[in-house]
Amino acid sequence: MYSEVELYSSLSARYKLVRCYNCCTRIEDIHQIIEEAGYPYHWVQRVAGLEFLYVPNDVYPHVTPKVNNFTSSSHMDQTIKAIRSRLSARLSLYKLLLSLEQLNVPVLPEISALYPHKVIAKLKEWSKIPWSDIKEKEDCMELLELGVISEEWMSFRTVVERGSATLWALVLVPPNYPERASLFLLSLDWKQLRTSRTDKALQELEHEINMSVVNFIPQKVRYNLLACQLHHLLVGFDVYLETDPDATEGPKEFSQGKIFLRIARGRDRRRPYKYVAKLGLFTHR
Incomplete structure (x- = not known):
């Protein structure tokens, strides 16, 4: 279970990854991005407007991620709802734990x-x-x-x-x-x-x-x-x-x-x- 601070820190790291994907037409070495922002989870790819599975460059050197704004907008609403639901559940749990301590x-x-x-x-x-x-x-x-x-x-x-x-x-x-x-x-x-x-x-x-x-x-x-x-x-x-x-x-x-x-x-x-x-x-x- 993560606290709100840990969750926001994680989201901040994911946002850096989204910016990297949106700003680059081709990712030469994804390991550099992983060290900075973390792994490219599927939901992060969709928020960034990307639809591809990560494979090593030495196996599929011709794979180039493409940005589709429609993909991003169609999944952003679901992502925001999921984040709000998670934070709401945590808040309810913390209130309950305080009550149980009494x-x-x-x-x-x-x-x-x-x-x-x-x-x-x-x-x-x-x-x-x-x-x-x-x-x-x-x-x-x-x-x-x-x-x-x-x-x-x-x-x-x-x-x-x-x-x-x-x-x-x-x-x-x-x-x-x-x-x-x-x-x-x-x-x-x-x-x-x-x-x-x-x-x-x-x-x-x-x-x-x-x-x-x-x-x-x-x-x-x-x-x-x-x-x-x-x-x-x-x-x-x-x-x-x-x-x-x-x-x-x-x-x-x-x-x-x-x-x-x-x-x-x-x-x-x-x-x-x-x-x-x-x-x-x-x-x-």
Whole structure:
């Protein structure tokens, strides 16, 4: 993820490249331009009015870039919209992070209508952590090897509590957020230490946060995706505790404040994480 200063610096370098292309009828040695302004990305070529693929001069010495003003004007509008969208997404993310540092999860009306009004679980901590502290974790190492995440992702730690149960979540925010959703890795300390590797229900909750919530939130509030995932986590944690078989042993700590069509389903005892707002109850997906 790049800051506004880094992004503007990058755009400035690209603009130098555009000027070089517009001022030259033939580029004798493109490596000199790369050293000054960077690589000729395809979108930069189009802004400059060029349509060609770079090939070494010793392979195709007859290739000469040609400037077409129509090409430039037809793609400039899309380029400006993309830049504005990227900056707007960054601004929304920074505002959200400031709110989360105050332990406040902003919930838009379009999202609150999809969930029950009563949410007992609370956000107790939100903090940024350096990449060096997490890259050696087993889950992160596997994701790095698979190419799912990289060191460009921002990393945070959040803590959610309800009663004696504490849920930890490692939150990884991708560079192209919110086009791509943030990734949550969960672990729970309640009577025993549980992770999504050892606890099927926690793995199911992790899937809810990383996958399911992304599919049903309205597209117009996509810029607030991280807050939607966090709110879904709070509600899902309530469901996890209120439907856990261990919660019925001994004194009942977590009273059932929600309506469930069925507590569990199937051999793997799946939990009812799906909320049907019209009926006011939870069911299975």
